[in-house]
Amino acid sequence: MEILWKYAAPFIFGGFLCVIAQIFIDKTRLTPARILVSYVVTGVFLSAIGVFEPLIDIFGFGAKTPLLGFGYILAKGTREAIDNYGAMGIVTGGIGGAAFGIGAAIIFGYVFALLFKGKSK
Amino acid sequence: MNGGIIHLYNEPRIISSACVVGNEEHIGPLGDLFDGYSSDPRFGMKTWESAESEMQRRAFLYALKKGSVKCEDISAVFAGDLQNQCVASTYGLLPYNAPYIGLYGACSTLAEGLVLSSMLIDSKKLCTVAVSASSHFCAAERQFRFPLEYGSQRPPTAQRTVTAAGTFILSQSGADIRICDVLIGRICDSGISDISNMGAAMAPAAADTLCRYFAQSQKRPSDFDLILTGDLGYEGIKILKDLCFAKGLDLSGNLNDCGLLIYSASEQDVHAGGSGCGCSAAVMSGYIMKRLKDKTLKNILLMCTGAMMSPTSLLQGQSIPSIAHLVHIRG
Amino acid sequence: MNKENYKKYVSMRAEKSPVFKNCLFAFLIGGAICSFSQLLCDLYVLLGIPNDAASILVSVTLIFIAGLLTGIGTFDKIAKVGGAGTLVPITGFANAVVSPAIDNKAEGFVLGLGSKMFIIAGPVLVYGTVASAIYGVFYYFWGGAFSL
Incomplete structure (x- = not known):
């Protein structure tokens, strides 16, 4: 039972977050970029008020993998940097926390752009 | 009268026409009727934009051939497309050295060209005129929407940009149309x-x-x-x-x-x-x-x-x- | 018919997106990506990677996979069905970075690939960073006092 929940919990919560976004796309014609921005900012906000960590405890990657989790990482990075380096952390913390994501996206993006050519649909 | 019908009493003729299409258009219901198509969406070129120019070039060439018209006899080409500054037409028709007027009328370009050229033929200012228009799905996606590999869903009311170029040759006489x-x-x-x-x-x-x-x-x-x-x-x-x-x-x-x-x-x-x-x-x-x-x-x-x-x-x-x-x- | 009435008439008669079907697929595909993340994490932990590092490695792996699928032209086909299911997980961010990079290569490696890479995903970084800095200011002056 426990092992089932371990994989079902991320599925349910991650899927739920996607459904919310899907409803926004279909009903309001919000562009994908706006959806992504709202998710990240919401993630930062939820982490700031301390709501997000309990969600991670329950749903694990269901909360971490969607872009809300990216917001959480930015907020967490800021908090840790301020704890360690003081006011400097306000500026460096967010990007520092998200460095792996940004770095991976840039590096893989560059490599794949070199390797592949655009295709028609 | 402002906004009135313009009657063309000399009735300019459309003496020939030709078009070149992409693969999706070729497999469509009218696929066999088009003069040329390429299964390579780049038409042998490096970029989508040049592919559109290449389509225009081919369509123009086919139309000349079908109407047995020589390029030197064309008194003007009216051409347009969807790319910024209408470059698809400019580069596509560059090799032919014909007097050229670039048009922008978005998807109305064909009718815009036919309106202008038929009036000029009717008034006997021009003798034989070509009208060209083109669009390419990939070039239009890049310019107006997202990169081609970007994952997105299109709502049911969205339309697909047709990959095609067409040329019409108009003259004072020589056909029934x-x-x-x-x-x-x-x-x-x-x-x-x-x-x-x-x-x-x-x-x-x-x-x-x-x-x-x-x-x-x-x-x-x-x-x-x-x-x-x-x-x-x-x-x-x-x-x-x-x-x-x-x-x-x-x-x-x-x-x-x-x-x-x-x-x-x-x-x-x-x-x-x-x-x-x-x-x-x-x-x-x-x-x-x-x-x-x-x-x-x-x-x-x-x-x-x-x-x-x-x-x-x-x-x-x-x-x-x-x-x-x-x-x-x-x- | 004036503009307002015309807009109403148009939106009333326009064929609606199949919201239920889209939501179902978004749920299934989005959920599957999150479960897969958990599975990957367990695998990395099993290989002896510490928990924190494994969690980061999962994100990096997802970005890699999404980037690769974008490159071979499969991602947009999955996204057409999955909709928000592929957009909202970190895969959507990766796709938003890799697709303009590939697409704009024709305009050169610096001004095409390099400068257009963040044309879609850029706002995510901008607003995410600004939001985290605002949070940082609060946190610096008031500590965790305002959190629930």
């Missing part, structure tokens, strides 16, 4: 700003032009074998019917749209139909011209609609102005 009168469209702003529903943005311009035409000419829709719009799509054509019906014009009998003809709605994933300059150019050249020649169509109205927005105007929240030019063609 003739342009009798033309009506220049007016810019209409319907307040629609949704790029995924261009049919709705363009339908009011089409209704405006059609209503003016029928009011001034004292003709009825049933006088024509076919009233063909450029690229209103499934959504736009229904709106056009509604708008005209409200003004006492019943189009239900003989209205059709190039955007509906070029793809098969049931077998191809094209949502609300085709769009783009190439849409009307390909359908007119490949399908309608053949039917005018074999006399199964004798009297038609072609009305190409264009949505005159830019990526910048869209981002700045402006609505999409539209236009519809009308050409009356007899076979």
